[in-house]
Every structure is written in C-alpha cells, then in structure tokens.
Amino acid sequence: MQLSREDLLEAYRRMKIIRDFEDFLHEEIAKGEIAGFTHLYAGQEAVAVGVCEHLTDNDKIVSTHRGHGHCLAKGCDVEAMMKEIWGSREGLCKGKGGSMHIADVDKGMLGANGIVGAGAPIAVGAAIAAKIDGKDENGKLRVAIAFSGDGACNQGTTFEAMNMAVVTHAPAIFVFENNHYSEHTGFEYAVGTDKDIASRAEAFGMKVWRADGTDFSAVHDTMSEVLEYVRAGNGPAAVEFDTERFYGHFEGDPQRYRAKGELDRIRAERDCIKKFRETVTEAKLLEGEELDKIDAEVATRIEKAVEAARKAERPTAEDVLVDVYIDY
Amino acid sequence: MAIKMYRDAVRDTIFEEMKRDSDVVVLGEDVVGGMGTAGGPEAIGGIWSTSGGFYEAFGPDRVIDTPISESAIVGAAGGLALSGKRPIAELMFADFIGVSLDQIWNQIAKFRYMFGGKTKCPAIIRCIYGAGYNAAAQHSQSPHAILTGMPGLKVVMPSTPADVAGLMRQAIRDDDPVIFMEHKALYGIKGEVPDDLDYTIPFGHARLTRAGQDVTILATGMMVGMAERAADKLAEDGIGADVIDLRTTSPLDEEAILDSVEVTGRLVIVDEAPPRCSLATDLAAIVANKAFASLKAPIEMVTAPHTPIPFARELESAYLPNPDKIEAAVRKALAYN
Numbered sequence A: 001m002q003l004s005r006e007d008l009l010e011a012y013r014r015m016k017i018i019r020d021f022e023d024f025l026h027e028e029i030a031k032g033e034i035a036g037f038t039h040l041y042a043g044q045e046a047v048a049v050g051v052c053e054h055l056t057d058n059d060k061i062v063s064t065h066r067g068h069g070h071c072l073a074k075g076c077d078v079e080a081m082m083k084e085i086w087g088s089r090e091g092l093c094k095g096k097g098g099s100m101h102i103a104d105v106d107k108g109m110l111g112a113n114g115i116v117g118a119g120a121p122i123a124v125g126a127a128i129a130a131k132i133d134g135k136d137e138n139g140k141l142r143v144a145i146a147f148s149g150d151g152a153c154n155q156g157t158t159f160e161a162m163n164m165a166v167v168t169h170a171p172a173i174f175v176f177e178n179n180h181y182s183e184h185t186g187f188e189y190a191v192g193t194d195k196d197i198a199s200r201a202e203a204f205g206m207k208v209w210r211a212d213g214t215d216f217s218a219v220h221d222t223m224s225e226v227l228e229y230v231r232a233g234n235g236p237a238a239v240e241f242d243t244e245r246f247y248g249h250f251e252g253d254p255q256r257y258r259a260k261g262e263l264d265r266i267r268a269e270r271d272c273i274k275k276f277r278e279t280v281t282e283a284k285l286l287e288g289e290e291l292d293k294i295d296a297e298v299a300t301r302i303e304k305a306v307e308a309a310r311k312a313e314r315p316t317a318e319d320v321l322v323d324v325y326i327d328y
Numbered sequence B: 001m002a003i004k005m006y007r008d009a010v011r012d013t014i015f016e017e018m019k020r021d022s023d024v025v026v027l028g029e030d031v032v033g034g035m036g037t038a039g040g041p042e043a044i045g046g047i048w049s050t051s052g053g054f055y056e057a058f059g060p061d062r063v064i065d066t067p068i069s070e071s072a073i074v075g076a077a078g079g080l081a082l083s084g085k086r087p088i089a090e091l092m093f094a095d096f097i098g099v100s101l102d103q104i105w106n107q108i109a110k111f112r113y114m115f116g117g118k119t120k121c122p123a124i125i126r127c128i129y130g131a132g133y134n135a136a137a138q139h140s141q142s143p144h145a146i147l148t149g150m151p152g153l154k155v156v157m158p159s160t161p162a163d164v165a166g167l168m169r170q171a172i173r174d175d176d177p178v179i180f181m182e183h184k185a186l187y188g189i190k191g192e193v194p195d196d197l198d199y200t201i202p203f204g205h206a207r208l209t210r211a212g213q214d215v216t217i218l219a220t221g222m223m224v225g226m227a228e229r230a231a232d233k234l235a236e237d238g239i240g241a242d243v244i245d246l247r248t249t250s251p252l253d254e255e256a257i258l259d260s261v262e263v264t265g266r267l268v269i270v271d272e273a274p275p276r277c278s279l280a281t282d283l284a285a286i287v288a289n290k291a292f293a294s295l296k297a298p299i300e301m302v303t304a305p306h307t308p309i310p311f312a313r314e315l316e317s318a319y320l321p322n323p324d325k326i327e328a329a330v331r332k333a334l335a336y337n
C-alpha cells in the first residue's frame, strides 16, 4: 500500500522524534542528571510508528519497560514525557512514574510497564472492553495492542493472555518485537520454539504475521492487514517483527554479549530510519531536503524539550501523598 | 578476616557452598548472562554481579540461566528442593515475587506442613529489594512483611557483609525454605568477613549494633545504618540507644527485643515498607502485648508512607526513612512522660 506524501512525512517525523529523543537521553543520562533505570528504544522506531500510525486515541496499547517509542508513536506529548523522565511535577505522570511508567490513558496509552510480561493480560482486558463496546459506524472494532519483547514472550502471563484472547474472541493484537536479546541473554537460548515467537501465537489458535521490523513499509503494510482482520471481528492476531536495539539493555550496559562489530553492522545495515530515507528518496517519493528539514525541526524540538525539562518545577515532599486514592 | 563488599559476600558464600555440596544449584534470569549470544556464557553475568564464575566452575546443570519466567523459576526451585537438591533461585528484583507468588505462598511455604512433616524443602529465594535507586514503584519495594507473615518461610535480611556470609551459609544448610533479602543499596558497602568456611549465624539471633540505656531502636537491612547514624548523633547529646538489627524477621528474636525494651522503656521501630500490616506494626504489637509494663512512652514507628514508591529523587527521599526522621522519633519518645 503506497502512503501519501503527507503520511510518509509524518511517519518519518515520528520515527525521527523517537530517535532524537533517545539519542539525546543517551547523552544526558551519561551526565548523571537523570535518575533511575532508562531503557532506550532507538533502533526499533519503525515498529512503534508502523503500528501506531494505524491507530486512533480510541485504540489502546500497552507497552513495556522500553516504552518511550510506543508512547511517542501513540501521541504522548514530547515535552511532558521529557519532564517525566527528569522527575518533574510537570511531567506526564507528575514525576511519580519516570521512564518505566509513562502513561497517557486519554491517548489510549495504558502505560509503559516495569514488569516484563505484565502488559499482555492488560491488553486482553482492553480488547474485551472494545468488543463489548462493539463496532463503529464503519463496522470496525477498536483494538488493543500488547507490545512484548522476545524475553516477555517467555512469561506465563503472555501465554495466558494469548489463550484468553482466543477464547474470548477479543480484538487483541500481540506485537512481538524480537530484538534478539532479553537483557544479556540471546533469544536463541531463551525462546524454545526454534528461533520463532509467532509460532507460539499460532499454536494458541491465532492468525499470525511476520515481518522485518527495520523496514517501515513492511511493518506498516503488515499492520494494515492485521488491523483489517482484527477490526472486522475475526478475533485476536499476532505479529512478530524482527528488529534491533541500538543501545544497551539499559543505559550503562557494556554489551559484551554482542559480536565484534555487531553494533556497527546493525547501524549500517538495519537502521530503519536510514533505510526509510533511502527508499523514499530513491523512489522519488520524497526529497532529501524535505527530510533534512524535518531532521532540523525535530532536533530543535527535542533540544527545547530537554531545556524545558531541566527547568521544570520539581516535586515536593507533600506530593508523595497525593494520588494514592481518588479524593471524594 | 577479609574486607569484602556485601555483593561479594553473597557471591563468595554461594560459590564456596557449591564447592562443598554438589546438591547446591543456582537458577535465575541472567545468572550466567550471555547465554545464546556471540559473547557467550558469562559475557557479562547478572546485573548484580553476584554469580560471576559460577557457570565456569559448575556448568549448566547446576547454574541454570532461565528465561524470564518467575513462576517457573520459583516453582522449579520447589521441585528441586523436594527432589533432594538445594536450589538458590534469584528474583532479580524482589518486586517480581508478584509474578511468582503462588509458588512461594501456596507451594514452597506449605509443603512440609501440608505433607504432615514428611518432607523438607531446602529452597532459597534470593530477593534483591529496597529503594534508593529511583527505580520507581515496581523495582524498589521491600516486601518482607507479606513474606514474614507466611508460616513456613524463614525470612533473612542481612545488613552487613559478615552477616550476609553467616546467614547465607546458614540458609544454604537450612532444610526449610528461606527468603534471602539482599538490599540493592547495600551491595557496594564493605566490611570484614570471617574466612572460616563454616561460619554460620543461626536464625532468630538479633545483633546489638549500638548499646544504650535510653531507647531501643529496631531495624533491618538498609535501615540499620540509618538507625546507627541517628544513634551516634544522639550519643553526642548523651542519649544512649540500643540499636538492634533483627537479621531475620522469621524466626524473630523476641527475647532480644523484649530484654532491651525492659531496660529502656522506649521503642522506635524503623521500617522501609509502608506502615499498614507491616513489620513495624507486627513488632509494635508484640512489644505492646509482652512488655506493656515496661513501656514509658508510646511506641514510635518510622516507616515509609502508605503510598507506592515514587520515582523522582525528591519524592523518593521524602518517602524513605532517614537518620533525621529516626532522631526526631527518638526525641519524641524521650519527651513523653
């Protein structure tokens, strides 16, 4: 499916926002200003954007510990996210959650999640809610998407969620981002189903797709099919995207588990943004200059967000006690 | 005596016990680290560096790098223990007991009792716990209270490298299931550790770390150091505090607590967890019940508030107990008459 110029530009902009967001954080974290554990999404942008470009605020996603990309792709505010990561009370979650718990329920973003494997059951619940609410005027269901890694697919919760989605016929989509590592462990060791995650979903009775997660149009096209299938009320589905993470598991990871030259190779050959650029300019769909303009615009936007986060209001001791319960 | 870091005391004690007893088995996520990668086994090791060299020394049968599957990790520890092995399962963050709770609560803790005392279950569940890293609500908790409340489990909370060594060795040799709580913020602290390869500390024996006549302070884990700092400050004003490191919350050294309160008549309990149905309230109830006549003031509790653990630096430090809060609680207890 060929996207319009506007859609292509928007997809590029979103991927670039994620990349710059993470690249900036990588620098900032090294300076020691940002607290806590931060897991960067750089390298996997085509998945988040290729999936979320199909969604509206009424569709839900549930994310992971590596959540910045999903949040940004689902429309969470860049500056409010940056402020959250800085722990400001102006942050998207008032500094209570930080990087691992960014959420914006109004945008259909039901939260990054610090517990690996916790997301899939939540997505099933959101999908059941969508099923209860029924089809819209165009005969389509809202959907709920669980993003899970190759590590999370080993969690019993993920298995339970897949089976429950099948038996409840819920419009849930399990998006597996296989970046080949769970922390320091290779996926070929930890995933028993012979180098494959999608076959697990298949075994639970779901229709599955597989695609190159570093190829934006492959992700986008695949998701068009998946969403058409699920929105029509055919029950859940699963997709496995083969992708790459460019930074360590968390910031500070020396990554000695990687092969020599692996990072250089994946950055040269498997960079979804670079590949997108090459494809669209070679096909004369977009001009290099237009993309350069977006690059500059995005860089400024992220720089400004960092500046704003640095200056944003800090929380106080009284804030600790707020929002445990609803005030009546 | 050797000077060692807390984390190395964990690692070295397990290593020595694995050499001594071939039934000791280790399992957990990234306990080898690098499995299935170009870097190969032990390319990095676990994120806490508490199992370095295990795989090379003892091989894949006894050093089991697991997928991310906490239920299966803890359950397998139970099955190993019922089958004659002495498993040491690692929960990378204590918060993940949430994922594995059935296997701890309904299985491991109860086997012996349900089976009429006909079996033993020598499993250790290592839980890396505690706040101080701004790791937010799902990676900072101190779940010792719910575990202490489970009959059948022993719960160990060492605060020094020497105690890690003595209590870990005891835990490995103990035939009951043990929750071994390692505070992540203590991993880097150093202290003397006895060289004796049979050095054990029996469970249920608290450690008096400061002695004084005016007030009793009870603490565990990271709270012990804070209590000591408060006590040292109070000592400058001539206020003497007994600081008691409980070491194990189950079994509990009631005698040490009651003996001290009998002398001081004033009690401050420090607990990193929220205040409701907590270790602090449990200890307070025991003292109120058994040493009521000795008390000269209401029991003070310095705990976290009844909230999840917040992320931002300012919020987390406001959340946690600290020496100033402990000192204030002591002064309040002393002012009462």
Ligand SMILES: Cc1ncc(C[n+]2csc(CCOP(=O)(O)OP(=O)(O)O)c2C)c(N)n1
Pocket: A064, A065, A066, A114, A115, A116, A117, A148, A149, A150, A151, A152, A153, A179, A181, A182, A183, A249, B029, B068, B070, B092, B096, B099
């Ligand atoms: C229940 C639980 N177990 C373990 C962890 C520690 N942990 C955080 S991320 C991670 C690896 C996850 O791998 P994967 O699902 O492939 O996601 P990726 O990091 O590659 O994005 C682990 C083990 C956790 N946060 N939660």
Ligand SMILES: [Mg+2]
Pocket: A149, A150, A151, A177, A178, A179, A180, A181, A182, A183
């Ligand atoms: Mg992964």
